Amino acid sequence: MKLRSSEWFNNENAELTFQHRSAMRAMGHNPDTFAGKPIIGIFNAWNDFNSCNYPHKELVEYVKRGVLLAGGYPIELHTISTPSDFMKPSDLLYRNLLSMDLEESVRSQPIDGVVMLCECDKTVPGQLMAAASCDLPALQLAAGHRSSGSFRGKTVNYGTDLWKYSDDYKAGLLSEEEWQELERSISCTLGGCPVMGSASTMKSLSEMLGMMLPGTSSIPATDARRKIAAEATGLRIVEMVRENLTPSRLMTEQAFHNAIKLLAAMGGSTNAAIHLTAIAGRLGIRIPIDRYAELTEQVPLIVNLQPSGSYSMDDFYKAGGLRRVIHNLMPMLDQDCLGCTGETIGRIYGSDMPEYESTAEVITALGAPFKERASLGILKGNLAPQGAVIKKSAVSPHLFKHRGQAVVFESYTDMLARIDSDELEVTADHVLVLKYCGPVAMGMPEWGSIPIPAKLLKQGVRDMVRISDARMSGTSYGAVILHAAPEAAVGGPLAIVENGDWIELDIEASTVRLLLEDEEIAARLAAWQPPEAQHKRGYPRLFADHTLQAPEGCDLDVLRPASKEEAAFVPPIVGRG
Structure with a gap:
């Protein structure tokens, strides 16, 4: 196996090899330790504003352990983060910037495989867009959802319940004292929103696309199994490098069709229609907006989660999580699509699963759906x-x-x-x-x-x-x-x-x-006369000048290839910088 990183560390040009190995030594990386091993770039998207992604400050160490155990060499890097609560006026435009940040970091540096640490809404699709463009072996690891809160004896979930109680507050049904108490009660742990919002939706679709280890997308942030998943992700990415199992082999047109059906079946976020189109577009795959209607026409809603239903992500996980949903949906899916284990999804998710007491209430069967209409x-x-x-x-x-x-x-x-x-x-x-x-x-x-x-x-x-x-x-x-x-x-x-x-x-x-x-x-x-532009300069101006419309995924036109052939990753010329 010829490693991509060998272009930097075992180059025919002795001067280049010397320069790169010497630079690694300056940071305590001994070339004798990493020579000949897959170098895994672990891209971390946490910061002190992003409570959803904050668990990765700790989880990254478990990913590194997995990489080392599998015979790879981990290198941690950081990208911009997209904390939805704080980024104004919109975090969507920074999804594209994050994808550029990650793609160019991978393109220009000695990396053989990629682990992407995600959770908050736009980190998941932004990373998948970059992975599609790079087409090096890649896996995502989610931070997990936060726990439900408790407000005056009632379970409350950050997101959906916030909007409901906000209406009550404006209607005079909730006192100022109660409103302040709700603020203290609704969001008391780290992790993503505990309902089927954009974060839960996109990490579920990532698993469906084969970009996240089976069964890991719906583990709670507070569960120790999240750490085990982190280690397993580090182990598996090294194997994927050796197998050359790349995103283009996983995120096929049929895999996107499966993801669209899953989106409808679980009552996922409308934002996903933009994100799936953008991710597919990076691979030269076009998903016309009408395709969403065609593919989901016969798909019922089989997940009873807020905002379309009653339950939370904690309930979802206890009822079998995404594995159960995909298992139940299997008759409507293309079962020959590959998962990141190298097996087909039919083999990964098709085997019998145990029934739990709450399963039928939270995750229903196709024949007895929660709602007949797709979401x-x-x-x-x-x-x-x-x-x-x-x-x-x-x-x-x-x-x-x-x-x-x-x-x-x-x-x-x-x-x-x-x-x-x-x-x-x-x-x-x-x-x-x-x-x-x-x-x-x-x-x-x-x-x-x-x-x-x-x-x-x-x-x-x-x-x-x-x-x-x-x-x-x-x-x-x-x-x-x-x-x-x-x-x-x-x-x-x-x-x-x-x-x-x-x-x-x-x-x-x-x-x-x-x-x-x-x-x-x-x-x-x-x-009609167009309004004056809000932004005169900077990245928002660049975004406004180059963004595609919503049915095309809101990607930048300069990032989207015109065909599958143009989607091929262009490696850098390794020479003096």
Whole structure:
């Protein structure tokens, strides 16, 4: 086996070999110790702002131990992190920056295999995008989800329950004292959100794609088995280098189809539709937005987790976790796809599994699903010609077919200024419209879950139809139409919606329409003027100039190959730096 790192440490040019080996000695790395061994780059994405990824500060040592036990040599590196709680206005644009950071670090340095430490929402897809571009043997290790909290005798989960109690607080049903107590109670351990939000969704899809060890994606952060998984990840990546088992062999078009079906079956985050498209795009695989609808049409919801259901990730793990879900979903999957063990997923997940007392309540069988409808819906119409998404399983049944007049907010700041005003002319039948929050305008923040106006909350309203070109947190719920494309900032039809216009949603027909004549829509679009750019310089300006629209994954056009042939990894020329 010829190692990639030998270009640096055993080069025909004696001067280069001397330079590189001497530089390693300066840091205490003895060439006699690592010579001839696979060098494993362990990319750590923790920082003191990122409570989701913070466990990796400790877990990395167990990964290193596994690498050493398998005969490899571990080198720890750091990338930017994407703490969703803090990155404003949006962490999505930094997903692409993280992927560039990791890809170029791998490309330019003597690394034979990669372990990527992830958890918080955008670290998972950003790392997978980089792994796809590099196509060196790679594995992810998640930090795990945090424990559920306890608030006045009730179990509460950071994310979904936060939004529910926030509505109660605005409606006057929760006192200031209770609100402060909830703040102290809802999030008391490290790790990702304990519901089927974006973090839990994406690490589950990573395992489905063969980029995470089987059975490891849903282990809690506080469970000692997370450390065992870290060591096992270090062991396996060395073997994968020796087998040359690369992401392109695992993340095939059929594997992405499996992941899309899993996304629907477990009620996963709508954000995943953007991320899977972006990851596949790095491999030259195109996933049109209509493909999501085609693949999930017959897939029922078989996981009863918040926000589509009742339970938490702790309950999910106790009921068998992702292994149980994939096992139950197996008849609908391409079982010949490879997992990271080198075996087919049919062999990995197809064998009999024990039943637990809570399994049937949390993870149901295909024949007796939690909900008949798949969770992910794709909508099209004159208001979103290139498509929009909706989480059907989290929509109130009475809003599946709805017609209402628009209440328009021209920006997020406009919405914040007016949404809770008693002067706002709005009823539960109106459709809330939020513009200029897409990838070009603002980096596509999670602003799409427009708050229910305070005056309606006090009347007991807890859901109404909302539409925007933004995203929403995977922990959110409701009749929220997202990712409307093209976005308003590039002249999409959302830009010309006015107060009082009638909008029609029909989830069963997969349509969302502005009830205006085509001539009127064309006239308004002809008179429309684009808004002033929010960012004049720096990475946000670069992102706005080069980002693709939501149905294409919001990757940068310069990072996405035009074909599978162009996706090939270009190694560096090893010479004097």
